[in-house]
Amino acid sequence: MTPASSSRMRRSFVLVASGSLVAALAACGGDGGGGSSDGETLVIGYSAGISGGAAEYGLNVQNGLQMAVDELNAEGVEVDGKKYTLKLESLDDQYQPSTTGTNAQRLVQKEGAKIVFVPHAGGIKAAQELNTTRDKFLLGAYSSDPDILASGNELTVMIPPSFVSYIDPFIEQLDTKGTGKLGLLTTSSEFGQEWTKAATASWKKAGGTVLDNNNIDYGSVSDFAGPVSKTLAGKPDVILVGGPSQPTALVIEEARKQGYKGAFMIIDQAKFEELEKFTDPKNLNDSVGIAPLTEFDGTEDFITRYQDKFSSDKPVNADIALNYQALPVFVEAMKSAGSVDDPQAIRDAMPEAVKNVDDKFKVAFAPDQISDNGHLRSDGLKAAYRNDKGKYETFPIDQPKD
């Protein structure tokens, strides 16, 4: 630090530094006003964890949406006689709900987005505190937890099938048919625990007994051996497992290595095609879970296109496909409503729009209807049982009436 003897310099230094706040505020206040007003670019917002620990899921969903955006742009988007270019604007919230709230507001106010996709239940609930009051925007909610529709938020569209629809068919598919003992070993996230609660209720209703809930945080437990041993000590016939696919594979492997011979019921967060990559696929035999994307007709083309586009050799799962095929529904609804900036009109146009989506955007169990409370649904939903020969036997899943 060189001695600054001039008092003028000293003063200006203080002025500049302490006045930086004013400058920062003014600068940020001034650069807005873009967004949809120029009539060319149509921003689709997205907020998820795309950096840090569990970013892969957020990035998968982002890729699915990006792919839809690019393909829609390639064929041209025209609403009410005006041409638009779609743009996916992603912000990072590291799965922290309060940040999702800020991000959603920023996307709406600064970028002019009227549709914001959020793929985690906490963020969805935080956004629901905002989207019908001051800032109106349509929330593309990717979470299979039916709780997100419970609040009756009019501008929420739930994209994936509700996990509740899987439980009874899963139980029915296994040899024990809900009798015998169910071990509980899912991840301790909200989602894992909602699943556990619902499965516990159904299992008991079917006449079986349910053992202790040994949920653990799949993301942070150092060694799965202890919780697995404890679960196996109750001599379960079926174990409910699941969380992110990769640790789920390790939990299953550990249970098999400790001599478990029974069946697994895998929650829909974990995907067979990813589990296979992380453990000897033989460990997965005698399990029931959502069907791998490859078990649906005509998905090869989508999978190849995706892997080429993102030069990825990772399995292409349902998270990617469901978001890919959901975005065109929203765009179609804009066309039907003849509006790109009235979320309520776009939402109201959805029942009609969902039927008009071009077939090329349909990958697997593509939605063909939307319920009154905003749930995209389809009749073609399937789940899969992996038998003792390692083959997938698919079976249909009926979605319950809301």
Add this chain to the structure above:
Amino acid sequence: MTLFIQQLINGLALGGIYCLAAIGLTLVFGVLGFPNLAHGALFMVGGYVTYTLLVDVGLPYVVAIVCAALILAVIGVVFERLIFHPLRNAPHTHHMIATVGVMFFLISLVQEIWGSGFLRMESPFDGRLTVAGAQISSQRIIIIITAMVVLIALTLFLKRSVHGQAIEAIEQDRTGAALVGINANVVSMMTFAVSFALVAISAGLVAPIQLLSPGMGESLSLIVFAIIILGGLGSLPGAIIGGFFIAMAEVMASTYISVGAGQAAVFIVLMAVLAIKPTGLFGTVVQR
């Protein structure tokens, strides 16, 4: 009874994991006097480097771990020179905050290089042993043994070798050490090198029973802090006993009470010990 024996063995294995991760941290803490909050992130970097050497370069498992330890040791020296040497006279809170910056940086960097997904590292030791009806995998036995060996080697290094004695001297009295001509710079670099090498070894051993992901070190590092404080700062036997003690408490509480109790056990044990003995089990140095 079988469950009890099984969980005893699982607790031992978990204790081995905790100890291995704790030893490097307690070394830096003891010598330099500040907790390296980037320790968990370095654990992760060690894991990824080992993975690359094993899978992409194709080195044998043990060689890969040794090479990763050397690489991390170099990184340790670089960090010492670039970050902690300029800070050597600053208050220790500043070191800690700098380590938070390092942690942010490393996690993002690893995500850019290796991607954000999980990676699985296979170990060649995948057999299992059965003891009195309970099971343990070979990898976990190796972890327990390595934790012991590394600890004994480190104790010998500190007590017998000239470099080690220099580290201990600094640990005990920095001014006195300087007076007898010990170069604090060299010792500081060496401490970082050894600590980072140890963390790479633990990551290489533990990674096969976990998964590699950018967030893998975060939760571990908090437990590790609990362990070295429980044992008493800078005390190696303290770190070992603390590691096994906390692992046992965690496994047994989650087996016989509930999983929530298991999670909380680590912190309850720590708080109980500190409430009774504010300097940890083996801590003799009173903090001034």
Add this chain to the structure above:
Amino acid sequence: MTTLLRPRLLGVILIAIAFLVAPMLVSGQPYLLRIVTTAAIYAIAAYGLNIILGLTGQLSLAHGAFFGVGAYIVGLATTDHDWSFWTAFVVAILATTILGYASGLIALRTQGAYFAIFTMALGFLIYIIIIRWETVTHAHSGVSGIKLPESIGPLDFSDPVVLYYLVLLFLAGAAYSTHAILHSNAGRSLVAIRTSEDLAKSIGVNVGVSKQLAYTASAGLAGLAGGLFATLNGFIGADSAAIDLTFQFLLFLLIGGMGTVMGPVVGSVLVAFLFEMLQDLESYRFIVLGPIIVLLVIFAPRGIVGYLNEFLSSHRSRRASPPPGRGPDGRGPDGHSGSGTGQDNALDRPHAASGAAATSEGGL
């Protein structure tokens, strides 16, 4: 004296004006107001940390958890139990203060790094209780539909601008209290403890009581900030009690300047905008942010306000008598901070050597 006070006063006035006119500046983009409001709430919590860490030199890592307790009390009381916001808010502040006092009785038996880790464990315990005690806290589901403050006369807090001014009122209160403490006997006791506990004892400071009060007050401020955070967001999850939050407050304090009056608020607002501007970098954000933190610690370790204070003070003392070879980053001539043994973990004394000089003598 008056000429010396002027730049400082000017700085405070400018910051105050910036805060007062902020809603006008950002009108049309209320999300910026939300960011400023959030930053102001975080700043209140950072003032709490400033009392225990900045003034007293004790690193409390339970701070984020106290924030979460405040947030959860307001969240749960106004939803599940249908209390009014104001009742819940007062209870939240009282409860966190009592929790701070009770835990301080045990925590403050430990010192230095032991205190830091003890409070970290306490913070974790609180976090685990929140995510595991499902029947009460809803665990991972979080709390939605938290009430906004009920109107007081013509003040309708559902208007974000009015809510902002409410937060600003508390922020000003926190800043003023810090100023008042710093210039009181109690504040001088705390600074003496930060410099050396033994020294403080020898000059007759009741170390135990002083630390207990500082810790209790810091917990209360965290709870207050948490309560405001809950009402602003309407939804809270367990992340509002996580240790990451503590590190965030620490960062604000470091960048703004520990132990200073304006440091917490300057740090919080600057970091909030830094985060926001770096959003466009997406996942590269932390690759940039990490080194920025390290560089700040190396080159501007006393924070922005601390740096400015020292700049002014050193200028004053240079006129009077040049300080003996004391560098800008607080290094003493002997090349050591504190006692120079390095052994005794200066963790518990943020800027042991020259920090007291600038901050205790009427710094910002």
